[in-house]
Amino acid sequence: MNIGDVASQTGLPAKTIRYYEDIGLVRPKRDGNGYRAFNSAELHKLAFLARSRSLGFTIEDCRALLALYEDRGRASADVKLVAHEHLARIDRKLAELEAMRSTLSYLVEKCHGDDRPDCPILDDLAQPDAVPS
Amino acid sequence: MNIGDVASQTGLPAKTIRYYEDIGLVRPKRDGNGYRAFNSAELHKLAFLARSRSLGFTIEDCRALLALYEDRGRASADVKLVAHEHLARIDRKLAELEAMRSTLSYLVEKCHGDDRPDCPILDDLAQPDAVPS
DNA sequence: GCTTGACCTTCCAGCAGATGGAAGGTCCAT
DNA sequence: ATGGACCTTCCATCTGCTGGAAGGTCAAGC
Numbered sequence: 001m002n003i004g005d006v007a008s009q010t011g012l013p014a015k016t017i018r019y020y021e022d023i024g025l026v027r028p029k030r031d032g033n034g035y036r037a038f039n040s041a042e043l044h045k046l047a048f049l050a051r052s053r054s055l056g057f058t059i060e061d062c063r064a065l066l067a068l069y070e071d072r073g074r075a076s077a078d079v080k081l082v083a084h085e086h087l088a089r090i091d092r093k094l095a096e097l098e099a100m101r102s103t104l105s106y107l108v109e110k111c112h113g114d115d116r117p118d119c120p121i122l123d124d125l126a127q128p129d130a131v132p133s
Numbered sequence: 134m135n136i137g138d139v140a141s142q143t144g145l146p147a148k149t150i151r152y153y154e155d156i157g158l159v160r161p162k163r164d165g166n167g168y169r170a171f172n173s174a175e176l177h178k179l180a181f182l183a184r185s186r187s188l189g190f191t192i193e194d195c196r197a198l199l200a201l202y203e204d205r206g207r208a209s210a211d212v213k214l215v216a217h218e219h220l221a222r223i224d225r226k227l228a229e230l231e232a233m234r235s236t237l238s239y240l241v242e243k244c245h246g247d248d249r250p251d252c253p254i255l256d257d258l259a260q261p262d263a264v265p266s
Numbered sequence: 267g268c269t270t271g272a273c274c275t276t277c278c279a280g281c282a283g284a285t286g287g288a289a290g291g292t293c294c295a296t
Numbered sequence: 297a298t299g300g301a302c303c304t305t306c307c308a309t310c311t312g313c314t315g316g317a318a319g320g321t322c323a324a325g326c
Contacts, residue, residue: 004273014274015314023312033321035274044259051258056233059312069255079254080246087237090230097227100189104220113213121212122202125184126177137302147303148285156283166292168303192283 001038010046017046025049025063057086134171143179150179158182158196190219 007014020026021036026045028036038046048069052062061082068074068082103124110120140147153159154169159178161169171179181202185195194215201207201215236257243253 002274013314016312018275019313033274034276035321048258053312055237055258056230065255065258068252069259072250074250074252075248076244076250076252076254077246077248079252080241080244083237083241083244083254087234087241090234090237094227094230094234097189097223097230101220101223101227104188104216104223108213108216108220111209111213111216113210115208115210117205117207117209119201119207119209119212121209121216122198125181125188125198126202135303146285149283151304152284166303167305168292186283 001043003036003038006038006043006046009043010050012046012050020046020049023059025059025066055086056090057082061086134176136169136171139171139176139179142176143183145179145183153179153182156192158192158199188219189223190215194219 003014003017006012006017010017012020017026018036021028026038026042026049028038028042031037045066048066049062052065053059057065064082065079068079107121107124112118136147136150139145139150143150145153150159151169154161159171159175159182161171161175164170178199181199182195185198186192190198197215198212201212240254240257245251
């Protein structure tokens with residue numbers, strides 16, 4: 001299986017697959033012509049990576065998850081810990097974005113958005129200590 | 134005013150302020166000894182940048198907002214457009230994170246998190262097409 | 267057998283937005 | 297004059313790819 005086939009089957013760009021090899025996430029063999037030759041185990045790993053990345057896990061998380069996946073003697077607690085920490089990161093990010101969203105939507109609503117220079121958005125940005133009503 | 138004073142007044146690390154000079158967001162004069170000499174206008178700009186960045190605007194957004202801020206003849210519509218587009222970006226990001234959060238919290242809940250290898254999280258990652266109940 | 271086009275390879279550069287650290291100059295108080 | 301807290305520049309690093317150049321390979325069609 002060449003890289004193009006793996007790309008279309010996993011949805012990962014070929015560039016990304018090469019990058020994953022670079023950083024040691026997969027180690028495909030090579031054909032005589034130098035082409036990467038993926039077997040079904042590698043394909044499976046890459047699908048696993050694609051799914052993990054799509055859930056927002058970092059590359060290092062993915063590396064850890066993949067190692068756990070391949071370790072028949074793993075404790076599910078170890079997997080849960082990784083996922084739980086990631087969930088906490090997501091919650092922090094969500095809170096941050098929601099705070100931004102709240103301020104921004106208030107300001108956007110308050111701005112006339114016409115051809116006059118008067119602008120509550122700029123007023124807020126210029127006065128970091130202003131507290132919206 | 135030296136960079137350290139500006140850093141403590143704006144909350145921006147000195148490194149970041151130098152970086153902002155590098156990319157042309159501020160242009161402080163220099164003292165005879167080569168030290169950056171910030172006046173109150175530069176201080177104000179940096180506070181504006183700090184606030185804009187804290188609301189998640191990109192550096193290029195900040196550049197545009199700063200230019201609008203300094204343009205007495207601006208139309209508030211132009212400011213509103215930048216903010217509105219940013220709000221839309223935030224909403225897309227929120228939706229993405231909420232989707233991740235939903236899947237992850239479901240999986241974390243389902244995982245026993247004990248010393249046994251059986252793990253619904255890994256099961257999901259390994260089967261990208263699985264649909265949580 | 268030759269061309270064409272779709273593959274594949276490596277390598278290097280760049281994105282955002284800083285941040286860390288090394289090596290060295292300056293300023294001020296003691 | 298010495299120490300420590302400043303300041304300077306420059307270069308490397310982080311995350312996770314992505315783009316592009318320059319070139320090798322393969323299979324189909326003529």
